[in-house]
Amino acid sequence: MTFEDEFRDDLTNKGTNADYQDIGFNITGHASGNIPDADMNTENAFTYTLAYEDMGTVGDFDFNDVVLKVNYTSGTGTAYVTLCAAGGTLSVKVKYTDNNSSTQYIKWGESQKEEIHDAFGYSSSSMINTTAGGLTVESINQTINVPADFSIKGIGDNPAKLTIEVTKDDGVTEIGIPDGTDKGGAPQCICISGNWEWPTERTHIDVAYPGFGKWGAGYTTYLNWWSEGVKTDKDGNILIWENTSTSSASSN
Numbered sequence: 001m002t003f004e005d006e007f008r009d010d011l012t013n014k015g016t017n018a019d020y021q022d023i024g025f026n027i028t029g030h031a032s033g034n035i036p037d038a039d040m041n042t043e044n045a046f047t048y049t050l051a052y053e054d055m056g057t058v059g060d061f062d063f064n065d066v067v068l069k070v071n072y073t074s075g076t077g078t079a080y081v082t083l084c085a086a087g088g089t090l091s092v093k094v095k096y097t098d099n100n101s102s103t104q105y106i107k108w109g110e111s112q113k114e115e116i117h118d119a120f121g122y123s124s125s126s127m128i129n130t131t132a133g134g135l136t137v138e139s140i141n142q143t144i145n146v147p148a149d150f151s152i153k154g155i156g157d158n159p160a161k162l163t164i165e166v167t168k169d170d171g172v173t174e175i176g177i178p179d180g181t182d183k184g185g186a187p188q189c190i191c192i193s194g195n196w197e198w199p200t201e202r203t204h205i206d207v208a209y210p211g212f213g214k215w216g217a218g219y220t221t222y223l224n225w226w227s228e229g230v231k232t233d234k235d236g237n238i239l240i241w242e243n244t245s246t247s248s249a250s251s252n
């Protein structure tokens, strides 16, 4: 179990870095029964889900245009990054910026491709791992070297961070976790603690997770919006992605 020790005020950008690594401990005891969990990591690693929109304010806010999961153990020099979904049709690369502001694009898999659709083996017109019954491809893991004080948000003396670079007709846009300076604007990236399941293609996040907008309007309310998803609508349409392929995605 890991804990965050301070409340964060996203409007003033003051407070915690939300890295959920301030206290961590394991519990041992005489538990009965066996609850298998393939994803269980016995170290104090923590997983974050980064979900991106690629179109700016004209987007559909399905937050699946790029989905990354980052697994990191506090104090170590390696972060494990998993490319989970590519639900947009623009060319996108994932960029890591270290504490010295030097940058690198993550090269995925054996092919070492930087563009995410390329990395999955498809053209950028393909939407991958976002459409129920549609194209389902195994996720891709990569490791990156990070400073021992790595924080997913990249703030203060510790600015290392992950962003995406989207190539559009009018140039390249970099998108990351909002730093609190762009008040009033809709976020283009959200970071959720743990393994989060993203909305299916063109499902607005507010439909899949009805508490999202209420949390956005009053950030001390609906704090559990991310865990209260609506999997299907009244017509049976699937609103939240679930990997139904027979080949299970590998984890780090």
Ligand SMILES: [Ca+2]
Residues within 6 Å of the ligand: 053, 054, 055, 059, 060, 061, 062, 063, 064, 065, 087, 088
């Ligand atoms: Ca989108």
Ligand SMILES: [Ca+2]
Residues within 6 Å of the ligand: 062, 063, 064, 065, 087, 088, 130, 201, 202
């Ligand atoms: Ca999408």
